[in-house]
Amino acid sequence: MRARGWALVTALLVVAILFPLYWAVIASFTPDSRLFASPSLVPRALVLDHYRALFGGRDFWTPVRNSLVVAGATTVLSVGLGGICAYALARLRFRGKAPVLAFVLAVSMFPQMSIVSPLYLLLRELRLLNTYPGLVLPYLTFAMPLTIWLLVGFFRQLPPELEEAGLMDGAGRLRTLWEIVLPLSWPGLATSAILTFLYSWNEFLFALSFTLGPERYTVPVAITLFRGQYQVPWGQILAAAVVATVPVAAIVLVAERRIVAGLTSGAVKG
Amino acid sequence: MAAIALKRVSKVYPTGQTAVRDLTLEIVNGELLVLLGPSGSGKSTVLRLIAGLETPTSGQVLIDGRDVTLVPPPRRDLAMVFQSYALYPHKSVRENLAFGLRVRGVDAARVDARVRETATALDIEALLERRPAQLSGGQRQRVALGRAIVREPKAFLFDEPLSNLDPTLRAGTRTELALLHRRLATTMVYVTHDQEEAMTLGTRVAVMRAGAIEQVAPALEVFRRPANTFVARFIGSPAMNLWACTCARVGDGRHLVSPAFSIDLTGIDVAVPDGAGVYVGVRPHDIDIVPNGEGNGAGGVEIVEPLGPVTVVHLRVGGLGDDFVRVVVPADSRIEVGDRVTFRVRPDRLHVFDARTGQRVIDQHGR
Numbered sequence: 001m002r003a004r005g006w007a008l009v010t011a012l013l014v015v016a017i018l019f020p021l022y023w024a025v026i027a028s029f030t031p032d033s034r035l036f037a038s039p040s041l042v043p044r045a046l047v048l049d050h051y052r053a054l055f056g057g058r059d060f061w062t063p064v065r066n067s068l069v070v071a072g073a074t075t076v077l078s079v080g081l082g083g084i085c086a087y088a089l090a091r092l093r094f095r096g097k098a099p100v101l102a103f104v105l106a107v108s109m110f111p112q113m114s115i116v117s118p119l120y121l122l123l124r125e126l127r128l129l130n131t132y133p134g135l136v137l138p139y140l141t142f143a144m145p146l147t148i149w150l151l152v153g154f155f156r157q158l159p160p161e162l163e164e165a166g167l168m169d170g171a172g173r174l175r176t177l178w179e180i181v182l183p184l185s186w187p188g189l190a191t192s193a194i195l196t197f198l199y200s201w202n203e204f205l206f207a208l209s210f211t212l213g214p215e216r217y218t219v220p221v222a223i224t225l226f227r228g229q230y231q232v233p234w235g236q237i238l239a240a241a242v243v244a245t246v247p248v249a250a251i252v253l254v255a256e257r258r259i260v261a262g263l264t265s266g267a268v269k270g
Numbered sequence: 271m272a273a274i275a276l277k278r279v280s281k282v283y284p285t286g287q288t289a290v291r292d293l294t295l296e297i298v299n300g301e302l303l304v305l306l307g308p309s310g311s312g313k314s315t316v317l318r319l320i321a322g323l324e325t326p327t328s329g330q331v332l333i334d335g336r337d338v339t340l341v342p343p344p345r346r347d348l349a350m351v352f353q354s355y356a357l358y359p360h361k362s363v364r365e366n367l368a369f370g371l372r373v374r375g376v377d378a379a380r381v382d383a384r385v386r387e388t389a390t391a392l393d394i395e396a397l398l399e400r401r402p403a404q405l406s407g408g409q410r411q412r413v414a415l416g417r418a419i420v421r422e423p424k425a426f427l428f429d430e431p432l433s434n435l436d437p438t439l440r441a442g443t444r445t446e447l448a449l450l451h452r453r454l455a456t457t458m459v460y461v462t463h464d465q466e467e468a469m470t471l472g473t474r475v476a477v478m479r480a481g482a483i484e485q486v487a488p489a490l491e492v493f494r495r496p497a498n499t500f501v502a503r504f505i506g507s508p509a510m511n512l513w514a515c516t517c518a519r520v521g522d523g524r525h526l527v528s529p530a531f532s533i534d535l536t537g538i539d540v541a542v543p544d545g546a547g548v549y550v551g552v553r554p555h556d557i558d559i560v561p562n563g564e565g566n567g568a569g570g571v572e573i574v575e576p577l578g579p580v581t582v583v584h585l586r587v588g589g590l591g592d593d594f595v596r597v598v599v600p601a602d603s604r605i606e607v608g609d610r611v612t613f614r615v616r617p618d619r620l621h622v623f624d625a626r627t628g629q630r631v632i633d634q635h636g637r
């Protein structure tokens with residue numbers, strides 16, 4: 001009885017979450033003429049018009065590529081550098097560790113809105129406006145603290161004896177990190193990579209402020225700028241949203257399987 | 271092959287806990303030194319100081335006469351077996367064994383040969399492709415041992431390597447470790463709180479308390495001539511009887527007198543002045559149950575513990591407070607709870623300690 005109740009609740013939740021997505025996917029295949037005609041759950045005609053327009057007429061590839069580059073670079077840098085940072089904070093003994101951690105957290109607490117203008121001026125001085133680094137660097141300031149906090153927690157719960165065994169076996173700190181800590185940290189690394197990627201893939205404010213032309217627009221910015229003065233191309237917007245969502249959802253699903261596998265096969269304790 | 275020395279080493283943890291205080295210890299090349307002590311006495315800390323996993327707050331660590339106090343663990347060339355084994359969970363047994371050789375840049379063929387040799391010696395060849403999670407506790411222990419010996423390090427450090435094994439396996443592995451030490455003749459430092467392990471394995475035993483060494487001596491010596499009351503109480507099972515007595519002249523002889531009994535010291539050399547307070551220690555094996563009238567004292571039997579080969583009898587003796595007198599009797603003796611018996615202490619087996627300092631004052635057997 002209880003189990004069935006939970007199943008029902010879960011089902012409702014899943015439907016509530018998936019319905020807008022379903023609606024968007026269906027709508028993106030519906031011709032403009034029918035879009036506002038008679039909404040129905042089961043579509044009558046599916047056409048690729050919007051997608052054709054998206055990639056043919058508008059060159060949606062460019063924002064997709066921009067987003068991939070920026071989000072990818074942010075993720076790699078954030079997990080790479082943040083991972084090393086987190087390892088040091090989790091394992092090495094040095095003065096002022098707690099203040100450093102608190103400071104790192106504080107940095108990520110700034111409301112984004114409040115630092116847009118100073119960052120704009122800074123990036124202009126550095127001639128980084130409308131460049132990939134001009135987005136990646138600001139993203140890192142928000143992504144790294146998150147990564148560091150996640151990974152510090154993760155590294156701390158690995159038994160330190162494994163690393164000590166590595167040291168006794170003659171491996172230096174870096175080698176131990178590479179051959180022993182990293183392989184055991186897959187779930188943590190994957191989680192922070194996904195979160196970072198999602199954050200930078202969806203980020204809007206900085207992307208809008210620090211890019212100046214279509215050649216550097218990221219997906220969210222490009223989609224926003226679809227709307228013309230007199231009409232809003234809903235079909236294309238929805239098609240673009242689907243294009244922006246599906247690959248990410250796929251990546252997360254695949255990675256999640258890995259995370260779960262990593263967690264259960266852990267058996268970290270000797 | 272290495273001689274290891276600690277010179278006036280202290281370790282205060284960042285928490286303010288002093289784990290080792292002003293400890294000096296020399297470990298001779300090729301010996302198996304056991305660090306024995308109660309929980310929290312600083313044994314693991316000493317081992318970790320030798321390994322380089324902790325840096326001393328003061329003092330020096332020397333390996334083969336070279337000061338390695340600040341040398342990091344990878345460059346000390348020692349191997350350690352952890353209590354939890356700390357096998358790399360994501361590596362197969364083969365990779366676990368090979369890792370230490372690989373990081374040292376040994377060529378692949380040689381690594382392979384060494385791993386095979388070691389696996390054969392430890393009888394774990396069949397397990398080489400498994401992950402640690404797929405091994406039993408005993409098998410993990412062997413792999414951990416293999417990971418240490420495969421590298422042929424200068425010395426081995428063991429931190430309670432047998433404490434996670436069941437008693438039968440523990441006894442078997444203990445014997446193997448002794449054989450291993452004989453075969454390799456490499457310096458070993460072995461931490462345990464199990465005195466049986468210490469006595470059977472150790473060339474020498476260092477008894478630790480509260481971060482300091484109370485006595486370092488060959489295993490039997492620690493048992494036969496404990497240096498102070500702590501070692502006397504700690505070593506030996508069942509524990510030694512210790513009583514507060516005074517040395518007094520009774521008639522024409524000297525006696526050790528306590529409220530519960532009196533022991534004639536005729537023919538025994540006690541270097542304490544008359545009237546001085548001492549602790550007298552007698553092992554339960556060195557007390558006999560005798561017919562009435564021939565003993566040093568008497569008491570009522572409160573507990574009878576048959577251990578198999580022998581039986582331990584706890585006597586309640588008036589004047590000793592809550593302390594029992596522990597006596598080991600043959601397993602076939604007919605002693606039962608409630609009996610009143612007379613006991614006699616073998617006067618040549620006494621251990622006498624200064625009541626104030628707790629240090630040993632006479633030598634047993636007149637030595």
Ligand SMILES: Nc1ncnc2c1ncn2[C@@H]1O[C@H](COP(=O)(O)OP(=O)(O)OP(=O)(O)O)[C@@H](O)[C@H]1O
Pocket residue numbers: 283284285287288289307308309310311312313314315316463
């Ligand atoms: N990393 C640490 N930080 C702070 N205090 C510690 C640390 N490691 C050990 N101690 C303290 O130092 C003292 C000695 O600890 P140690 O682990 O050396 O004892 P031990 O003799 O090995 O005990 P056991 O038999 O329980 O393993 C203990 O009081 C312990 O609480």
Ligand SMILES: [Mg+2]
Pocket residue numbers: 313314315429
């Ligand atoms: Mg310990």
